[in-house]
Amino acid sequence: MVNLKIDDKKVCVPEGTTILDAAKQAGIDIPTLCFLKDINEVGDCRMCIVEVEGRRGFATSCIQTVEEGMVVHTHTPNVLEARHAILDLIISNHSKDCLTCTRSGNCELQDLAIKFNVLDIEFKGERTEHKIDDKSPSIVRDFNKCILCRRCVATCKNVQNIGAIDCIERGFESCISTTYDHSLNDVNCTFCGQCIESCPTGALHEKENINDVWAKLKDPDTYVVVQTAPSIRVALGEEFGMEIGTNVTGKMVSALKRLGFDKVFDTNTGADFTIMEEATEFVKRFKENDNLPMTTSCCPGWVRFAEMEYPENLPHLSSCKSPHQMFGAIIKSYYAEKNNIDPSKIYVVSVMPCIAKKYEGKREEMEVNGLRDVDAVITTRELARMIKQANIEFDKLEDEVFDNPMGEATGAGAIFGVTGGVMEAALRTAYELITGEELQKLEFEDVRGAKGIKKATVKIGDKEIKVAVAHGLGNARKIMEEIKNGTADYSFVEVMACPGGCIMGGGQPIKNSKTRMTVDVRAKRAASMYSIDERSTIRKSHENPILKQIYKEYIGNPGEHKAHELLHTHYKPMEEYRI
């Protein structure tokens, strides 16, 4: 343990603790901007500077560690003046159009400007001008708002292990860009959106599709159906000031109905379809030892990653479409037919925790008989914006339930949104498909939790099946390497591009650095997901009555002809992006 004094407070912390952490433990707040716990600890912005007695210049509190007997002062006039000057400098090269910025109200730079009472910019001067990159269907980069904190770079490089972006040029001309300064659309970006979640300002945000949706809602001839992904309900409330992880399913459905959607369905049902198809595919491939391990395919960031960086491994991917794409296809076929609606008049909106889903929705394979499975994808954040635009007081809404019959889902579908959830749901079904017996314990604890790669051996009948779950593309890469070099001894692998799974997706409410430092956002949202599963009456996808009905009336057996036409897809190598 190390003893030191911070602002006259005696502090005793373990060796290796940063000054910032030690101060936090003593209840002393030091402002930060580029700091993102465990991800970007580089000391670039200089907001967290403090004075240490006996040291020349300032210490960088976010990375420099405590020393025995250290005397730290966190807000001397000297420090405050320097921080103010630094903030002034950052803002002097910032676009300052806060009123029209998507991050207004949730911007770490804005927070600091308010805190430091920045009323005028003392050091005015030239601003770096950048063209906005909005070529991709998922992400927009506006570097006029970038403060070069490099949180996005660290996330992309160190967490996701992609490295699509880094700093180019130098000095005042420095900017975060891609290989040859191409659009993100044309490089090895997977559209996971984790950079957006890391960005303290509005320099990175999703490509908004709100207006497309409003336009269709206004059109009386269009039958607008909305579906919400499993993880939306545990995060949407945060955009309205609710506790992290609050389950707001009822209010969400209620808000969607007020927004004017003709039907509000649950993507969890789509997830049940995915399990039916994927478990069936797995059982078949397992029996035939066909391209094992089989990996999941419900995460579009992961699929894009595989297509770009591991084309040789593509046969390992399940051919199943993702839940919302399957569900869209069923809405425009079975549901339309059943309800006598012209499918060409149906407009399917998916509310997703993800920006890669926007890209997935636009993939050319994602249509059946000329009808797009899904017409628009909006994120949790965009849905919140729509609710705010409609002046709906979210917290005062009465709970409502999804429309039937397509709103009925199982607990298995619910946990799709958390890492390990797809695996767990698939195992519940695969077990009963293979053995024909009822599974007693539904929870597969080994595939739950925050560990980057989780491995488990599951006994199904007389067979032992090895499975693995990876989340975060850095971990996905490890699995892919194993598959490539033949050392992967698993049969089934679940991959999600975002660390933590969809609950932590790139379209979810953005948590600032301070919150991420003190609250385990992933754990809170995950706990909420699992409790939805626990409270469900039906917890196995193959027991979902609406599924049974649709397979019986319309599709036939999982994995067979009609199922393939509606619910399966294929992949193509994208080696041109390989670096």
Place this chain on the structure above:
Amino acid sequence: MKTIEELNKIRAEKRIELDLRKNTNADTREKHILVCQGTGCTSSKSPQILENFKKIIEEKGIQNVRVIKTGCFGLCAKGPIVIIRPEDTFYAMVTPDDCEEIIQSHIVEGKVVERLLCKDIDGTKVTKLDDLTFYKKQKRIALKNCGVINPEDIDEYIAFDGYRALARVLVEMNSDEVIETIEKSGLRGRGGAGFPTGKKWRATRDAKGDKKYVVCNADEGDPGAFMDRSILEGDPHAVLEAMEIAGYAVGAEKGYIYVRAEYPIAVHRLQIAIDQAREYGILGKNIFGTNFSFDIEIRLGAGAFVCGEETALLESIEGRRGQPRVKPPYPAQSGLWGCPTLINNVETYANIAQIILKGADWYSSIGTATSKGTKVFALGGNVNNVGLVEVPMGTTLREIVFDIGGGIPNGREFKAAQTGGPSGGCIPKEHLDTPIDYESLKEIGSMMGSGGLIVMDDTKCMVCLAKFYLQFTVSESCGKCTPCRIGTKRMLEILERLCSGEGEEYDIYRLEKLAANIKKASICGLGQSAPNPVISTMKYFREEFRQHAIEKECKAMECKALSRIEIDEDQCKACGLCQRNCPVNAIEGEGREKRHINQDKCIKCMTCIRSCPFHAIG
């Protein structure tokens, strides 16, 4: 693989052969024509001179004359330089066409070519190099072999005690003794900050780690500085030998030389030196049959000034963008790939072998109380003898500028000298007699820096000078931390405003405030010292800043927007010379009329000022 005995044998034999290089009375019939192949002389066709000499000698069948390529002699202003040994005749500004005459007259007929002799400051022609005032006050330790040996021949290095220090260290000394010697010598880092070298070696030696590295910082980047380049070009083995000694002392087996790719000659000769040392077994496994193994690799810098900063340099060697790391931890604790790493500058290394051979007491007897030994300066700007000089610490600026440098050209006044490049500051006239060492320079608001020394005469505007250095820093900032990335840019913008007449009094305060905060809050030495040129010029020439800001006047007339050229009617004799020379016909008046300047047309080129025989224009 050479043994120490073999090394001694080479030295003994070669020393006799090369005696004429240092001994004007050498008992020999041989002559050596030394041709400078430093970068300066090379750019003035010295390789052609070298070839011509060889060709002529061969054609004429002259015996006992060898043509030798050497490193820099220092007096670059007089290059290309040719010296003939043993008589030590110094020929300046030689062209390839002069070779024939030098051979015929000097070598064949024994007559000195008078017209190619160098003129000293007083205008007298000097025959011998050692008689030039330029060399008289110098003391050459780091540069001792530059201009003496052929840098591409390891035997010539060995002849002048090369690798003897390494042999002594490996056989007679342990790591502690080596470090103690360096500590006692008082040697301090020549890269700029002046950190005690021995202390750095000890810290690296004492740091925990199975693997350690020795790095040579040869990323010399200060504008106008070429000390390190000259050492690498003229005496590359001195650096290799010192790195090996350092490796032995700190416990490293691998060294990296990080050198600018813009120094092709230095890189080429370094590689030759490394290859030769490997061939002799002086680099590699079990050197001189001992347990000590060491090898060196070259890493090329891609032209970023910030990579001279030690942690940015490490990042660059590791293959990443050259950006500094926050210190502590220092490289001695966690450097290359997280291993304890010793980083010294080229010139620092160039002193090591001498200290080992001649002893710490010898070295510490040179210099001042806190700064020992000598320092190499690249003397440039408005000074007669532009070139490379090495003087004992404690030499005054006046001695360097006026005695060695030969004073200010064109009869102008000395205004200030800038030391330490973009990290340093300016020294005005009143401090000309300050003895140069680390402390005294810091005291007067400048710094030793790596050794760039730029002299300015009274036609230089100090606001422009500050602007020049800021321009450099702004374009060389890596962009990592806010104060340096945006702060220096804002300072530059203020200076630009001042120079273009758009400044205001408050700008001076803004400059001061920014400077203070950038100094304190930047991550690395580049940012922390970037405001120094502004701070020091404001300290000594505040009135000039005020004139620019308030009176909109630049007395040095360097800021075109702020200068106004006028003809003093009392002095004008109506000779019309100014009118004839003016390139834009801005001067009006006819016949016997006094001339005057149409300010709307004047472009302030100052041609009229120079052409007026009566000094009536200013």
